[in-house]
Amino acid sequence: MSARGPFQDKPSLRVEGLTLSRGGRVLFEDLSFAAGPGAYVEVQGSNGSGKTSLLRAIAGLLRPRGGRIEFDGVEDQALSLHYLAHANALKREASVRDHLRYWAGLFGGAPSEDFVAQMLDLGRVMKLPVRVLSQGQARRLALARLVVAPRPVWLLDEPAAALDDAGRAVLNELIASHRANGGIAVAAVHEPLGVAPSLVVRVPR
Amino acid sequence: MFAFLANPARFMAFSAWATPVLFVGALVLFVVGIPWALFYSPADYQMGDTARIMYVHVPAAWWSMGVFAFMTGASFVGLVWRHVLADVAARAAAPVGAVFAGVCLITGSLWGAPTWGTWWEWDGRMTSMLVLFVTYLGYIGLWASIEDEERAARLTAILCLVGAINLPIVKFSVDWWSTLHQPASIMRSGGSAVHPSMLGPLLTMAGAYLLLFGALTLMNMRATIFRRRVESAAMRKAQS
Amino acid sequence: MSAFGVTFRRELALLWGGGGALAPLGYFFGATMLVPLAMGPDRALLQTAGPPLVWIAAALAVLAMLERLFQSDLEDGSLDQMLLSPAPLELIVLAKGAALWVGIGVPLALAGAPAAIALQAPIERLPLIVFSLALGAAAFIGVGLVGAALTASVKRGGVLIALIVLPFFAPPIIFGAAVASGEDVVAALSILGGCALGAAALGPIAAAAALRLQAE
Numbered sequence: 001m002s003a004r005g006p007f008q009d010k011p012s013l014r015v016e017g018l019t020l021s022r023g024g025r026v027l028f029e030d031l032s033f034a035a036g037p038g039a040y041v042e043v044q045g046s047n048g049s050g051k052t053s054l055l056r057a058i059a060g061l062l063r064p065r066g067g068r069i070e071f072d073g074v075e076d077q078a079l080s081l082h083y084l085a086h087a088n089a090l091k092r093e094a095s096v097r098d099h100l101r102y103w104a105g106l107f108g109g110a111p112s113e114d115f116v117a118q119m120l121d122l123g124r125v126m127k128l129p130v131r132v133l134s135q136g137q138a139r140r141l142a143l144a145r146l147v148v149a150p151r152p153v154w155l156l157d158e159p160a161a162a163l164d165d166a167g168r169a170v171l172n173e174l175i176a177s178h179r180a181n182g183g184i185a186v187a188a189v190h191e192p193l194g195v196a197p198s199l200v201v202r203v204p205r
Numbered sequence: 206m207f208a209f210l211a212n213p214a215r216f217m218a219f220s221a222w223a224t225p226v227l228f229v230g231a232l233v234l235f236v237v238g239i240p241w242a243l244f245y246s247p248a249d250y251q252m253g254d255t256a257r258i259m260y261v262h263v264p265a266a267w268w269s270m271g272v273f274a275f276m277t278g279a280s281f282v283g284l285v286w287r288h289v290l291a292d293v294a295a296r297a298a299a300p301v302g303a304v305f306a307g308v309c310l311i312t313g314s315l316w317g318a319p320t321w322g323t324w325w326e327w328d329g330r331m332t333s334m335l336v337l338f339v340t341y342l343g344y345i346g347l348w349a350s351i352e353d354e355e356r357a358a359r360l361t362a363i364l365c366l367v368g369a370i371n372l373p374i375v376k377f378s379v380d381w382w383s384t385l386h387q388p389a390s391i392m393r394s395g396g397s398a399v400h401p402s403m404l405g406p407l408l409t410m411a412g413a414y415l416l417l418f419g420a421l422t423l424m425n426m427r428a429t430i431f432r433r434r435v436e437s438a439a440m441r442k443a444q445s
Numbered sequence: 446m447s448a449f450g451v452t453f454r455r456e457l458a459l460l461w462g463g464g465g466a467l468a469p470l471g472y473f474f475g476a477t478m479l480v481p482l483a484m485g486p487d488r489a490l491l492q493t494a495g496p497p498l499v500w501i502a503a504a505l506a507v508l509a510m511l512e513r514l515f516q517s518d519l520e521d522g523s524l525d526q527m528l529l530s531p532a533p534l535e536l537i538v539l540a541k542g543a544a545l546w547v548g549i550g551v552p553l554a555l556a557g558a559p560a561a562i563a564l565q566a567p568i569e570r571l572p573l574i575v576f577s578l579a580l581g582a583a584a585f586i587g588v589g590l591v592g593a594a595l596t597a598s599v600k601r602g603g604v605l606i607a608l609i610v611l612p613f614f615a616p617p618i619i620f621g622a623a624v625a626s627g628e629d630v631v632a633a634l635s636i637l638g639g640c641a642l643g644a645a646a647l648g649p650i651a652a653a654a655a656l657r658l659q660a661e
Contacts, residue, residue, distance in 0.1 A: 336612045337612075343605070343610075350602065350605055351599065356598075356659070356661065360659075364609065367591055370647070377616075378616040
């Protein structure tokens with residue numbers, strides 16, 4: 001992808017002895033793994049096993065009960081990651097273009113809106129409010145956040161949810177070029193995305 | 206003492222004997238203080254025997270504010286050092302403080318009827334106390350409506366701290382407001398002019414309230430800790 | 446554009462785009478309309494009671510806006526993205542509050558003029574009423590941010606927000622209504638300004654602390 005250059009500093013992610021709990025219940029204990037530049041980490045586990053909590057902990061949104069999470073080779077910790085959650089973080093009344101502009105300001109990016117829209121096949125619906133989009137289009141718009149501002153680490157929670165075959169192809173392409181640039185992708189998935197993972201993390205239960 | 210009690214096991218051992226001791230102490234002070242206040246202290250030269258309600262009213266007013274100050278301190282400790290027992294203490298104290306504020310309002314109203322000739326007067330102190338009472342209710346309501354106890358503890362601690370900033374501002378505003386609306390004709394009862402012979406029973410009653418607060422709060426804390434133990438045992442059972 | 450700028454623009458667009466700002470204005474007029482119906486049309490009575498009642502109506506109209514303020518952001522995942530922005534959450538919350546003030550607070554203050562006329566307030570006092578209402582709305586919104594953030598995860602939390610926030614409304618109501626009634630205007634106005642400033646400065650800090658906990 002020509003929109004941005006590769007991540008110069010060789011980012012890496014290290015999780016050490018991580019213990020997470022929700023509402024007083026321990027989800028898992030002493031989880032460790034590490035991922036270097038270009039890694040694709042697939043997090044597997046049954047429903048309610050703590051996949052989402054693991055991603056939220058790495059994102060810094062959930063305070064771990066124990067253990068450490070570290071990013072190396074990341075210049076500014078505040079610019080280290082993107083988190084694609086289950087919820088798309090879209091407002092029904094705002095248009096696709098509104099969202100792209102908002103994210104550019106919120107995350108400090110300077111994208112060519114048309115380029116982003118074209119890549120994700122959202123050009124035709126650019127001016128339309130989110131409430132008229134299909135579920136697949138809404139998910140693709142959420143994916144656009146990853147491209148609007150570059151971040152070395154992507155945390156993806158069921159990224160393929162609601163995507164059709166073409167959407168999945170776009171997603172895989174995004175991940176591939178992200179890795180080619182030296183970025184790290186961590187995805188929590190119910191069924192494999194079809195990209196060969198460099199590491200599989202099983203969340204125990 | 207706080208560092209010593211921060212350990213839950215030590216706290217449970219300490220509170221197991223401290224709670225009944227405080228209850229007995231409160232009882233003794235009430236047994237001494239109530240007859241002293243009602244029969245053996247001089248009647249007010251203006252208000253006569255009705256002034257004796259002061260011995261119930263004034264300590265309730267003092268400690269309703271004191272309890273909020275206690276909750277503010279506990280909330281601060283809980284928020285900054287993430288101390289579970291501090292959270293539990295703040296939560297356990299709130300209903301007691303709310304009842305003290307309620308007692309103060311009710312006895313104030315009862316006192317107002319014979320002296321001011323009205324059941325309610327928008328006097329500066331009564332109005333501030335009403336705001337304090339509502340603040341207590343909001344605090345308790347927030348605790349009750351958030352299921353995750355850890356999150357509830359942090360959020361209510363924030364509410365308690367901003368409430369502690371608000372209350373002095375309310376006090377100042379209400380004083381400003383009541384001088385604007387009521388020239389000094391309304392009698393400032395129960396204020397600075399407490400005769401020394403009234404001080405003995407008043408302080409005894411204040412001590413009784415304080416010990417009662419301590420006993421009820423400890424009891425409440427113990428109940429919370431026991432309930433959590435039962436719940437986590439049930440959760441472990443459900444998971445295995 | 447900065448994170449503050451885009452948040453401000455987006456919130457304002459969402460407020461007005463959905464016609465959402467009309468509802469609190471309508472509510473405000475509706476509430477003031479009930480006053481003469483309850484008190485009778487007596488001119489002298491309305492003249493003394495009218496301006497303070499405009500203040501009560503404005504406070505209630507702001508209160509009605511608070512329930513969904515952060516709840517929708519929590520539910521649709523927007524709050525996570527705000528937390529991941531390199532800009533401090535306090536600044537983003539301040540931007541939301543500023544948008545609410547411009548989108549709802551200022552229109553409410555302007556609507557205070559016709560409402561006060563209808564309640565027989567003297568015409569020469571209108572500028573003062575509008576100005577003080579604008580300051581008061583800032584104070585209401587500042588503390589309202591905290592109440593909304595504390596109850597963001599509570600379903601049907603409207604009544605609880607009111608209970609939490611109303612004690613904080615007491616000081617601005619006292620000084621605002623005094624200004625509107627023309628009592629001790631200079632002192633009351635300067636203290637009201639202090640309330641607005643304090644709430645606008647401290648509100649976003651406390652609200653952001655609460656929102657971080659809500660996201661966990």
